[in-house]
Amino acid sequence: MIAIIGGSGLDHWSRLDGFAPTTLTTPFGDPAAPLLCGDIDGVAVCFLPRHGADHTLPPHRINYRANLWACKTVGARAIVAVATVGAISAHIGPGTLVLPDQIIDYTSGREASFFDGTDQTVQHVEFTEPYDAVVRKALHDAAVASGVDLRDGGTYAATQGPRLETRAEIDRLERDGCHIVGMTGMPEAALARELALPYACLALVANRAAGRGSSSLLAEIEQHLASGIACAQSLLLEALPQLAGRV
Numbered sequence: 001m002i003a004i005i006g007g008s009g010l011d012h013w014s015r016l017d018g019f020a021p022t023t024l025t026t027p028f029g030d031p032a033a034p035l036l037c038g039d040i041d042g043v044a045v046c047f048l049p050r051h052g053a054d055h056t057l058p059p060h061r062i063n064y065r066a067n068l069w070a071c072k073t074v075g076a077r078a079i080v081a082v083a084t085v086g087a088i089s090a091h092i093g094p095g096t097l098v099l100p101d102q103i104i105d106y107t108s109g110r111e112a113s114f115f116d117g118t119d120q121t122v123q124h125v126e127f128t129e130p131y132d133a134v135v136r137k138a139l140h141d142a143a144v145a146s147g148v149d150l151r152d153g154g155t156y157a158a159t160q161g162p163r164l165e166t167r168a169e170i171d172r173l174e175r176d177g178c179h180i181v182g183m184t185g186m187p188e189a190a191l192a193r194e195l196a197l198p199y200a201c202l203a204l205v206a207n208r209a210a211g212r213g214s215s216s217l218l219a220e221i222e223q224h225l226a227s228g229i230a231c232a233q234s235l236l237l238e239a240l241p242q243l244a245g246r247v
């Protein structure tokens with residue numbers, strides 16, 4: 001089964017209408033919503049909107065541990081996380097889909113590990129390459145096959161939110177080598193790694209980041225979200241069979 005975690009603009013996917021909702025809880029609390037599990041073109045899929053079915057959970061309040069644990073519980077073998085981001089680099093325009101290959105975590109105060117109990121020995125996971133190569137390749141191949149423009153590679157800056165960044169913060173992220181910025185990439189990616197779930201992020205650029213040209217970031221996000229998500233959805237439909245055969 002392939003799990004798709006939907007972000008802003010993808011709380012609901014009409015392709016999944018009629019899928020049975022699976023309500024479950026986890027040792028870490030409840031996931032953002034019941035998971036929708038079903039079949040898309042012969043591929044077992046489960047879908048979880050990370051902000052909740054009605055988009056009520058801000059990035060810093062999402063129970064990332066419950067979300068990831070729930071995906072594992074229903075039988076996910078890999079995760080594609082769809083995320084809306086802002087572009088830091090001048091050469092990445094709104095509407096672009098990006099397949100990041102690195103992350104820098106600027107978040108704070110989030111429950112960021114399953115290994116924080118006192119009843120187990122200290123455990124570490126490797127995170128040199130935060131995104132899974134096989135899942136990334138399947139998404140990349142699907143983009144090529146379907147003629148969807150997908151930028152391969154880039155560093156995702158995970159910020160705390162829910163506010164957008166200042167111009168100086170974005171300047172700093174650029175100096176750090178970040179190309180795109182979003183609020184939900186961490187600890188989600190690290191938690192997937194702790195559960196040994198192959199995970200990649202399909203990032204949709206909805207706006208130029210703060211101080212990078214937009215007079216209203218929110219208006220720009222609004223303008224590009226729907227068309228970008230439609231593009232991400234067609235890429236996902238192409239990628240699912242590829243993924244299912246590889247993970």
Ligand code: HPA
Binds near residue numbers: 085165
């Ligand atoms: N910053 C952080 N998160 C975002 C942005 C942004 O500019 N756009 C969409 N999500």
